Amino acid sequence: MKKIIRRVIRYQCSVCRTEYTNKKEATACEKIPIQKPQFKKGDTVWCTGIKVCCGAYYYPKMKVVKVIGPAKSDHDVLGGHLFLYRTRYRCPRCKTVHENEFWPSDICGEPKQVCVDFLKKHRGEAG
Ligand SMILES: [Zn+2]
Numbered sequence: 001m002k003k004i005i006r007r008v009i010r011y012q013c014s015v016c017r018t019e020y021t022n023k024k025e026a027t028a029c030e031k032i033p034i035q036k037p038q039f040k041k042g043d044t045v046w047c048t049g050i051k052v053c054c055g056a057y058y059y060p061k062m063k064v065v066k067v068i069g070p071a072k073s074d075h076d077v078l079g080g081h082l083f084l085y086r087t088r089y090r091c092p093r094c095k096t097v098h099e100n101e102f103w104p105s106d107i108c109g110e111p112k113q114v115c116v117d118f119l120k121k122h123r124g125e126a127g
């Protein structure tokens with residue numbers, strides 16, 4: 001039996017700390033601009049969508065409890081170096097307090113009219 005020890009070399013982006021096996025990719029990542037944070041701790045934000053609890057619709061009004069980043073997002077439509085927002089909200093139906101992390105495209109600074117209209121039509125609650 002032979003013991004094999006392999007050295008693994010990784011390159012880390014100094015902005016978002018994402019690790020790459022390839023130096024070129026890490027350099028390219030570092031060149032991606034950092035988007036300015038849109039929200040700060042304590043801000044009130046709304047989810048971009050309606051939620052369902054106990055068979056009823058509601059529209060969560062959330063508080064930003066932490067701004068995380070810059071982080072790299074492949075999920076967010078904006079892409080690149082962005083900030084992630086940890087938010088807290090209480091479900092108006094069951095009163096459970098939720099904490100979730102959102103990319104900027106998943107939250108807005110004011111309630112979306114389409115969601116407000118949906119709530120009125122379906123007798124939902126604003127949370
Ligand atoms: Zn990066």
Ligand SMILES: [Zn+2]
Nearest residue numbers: 053091093094
């Ligand atoms: Zn609930």
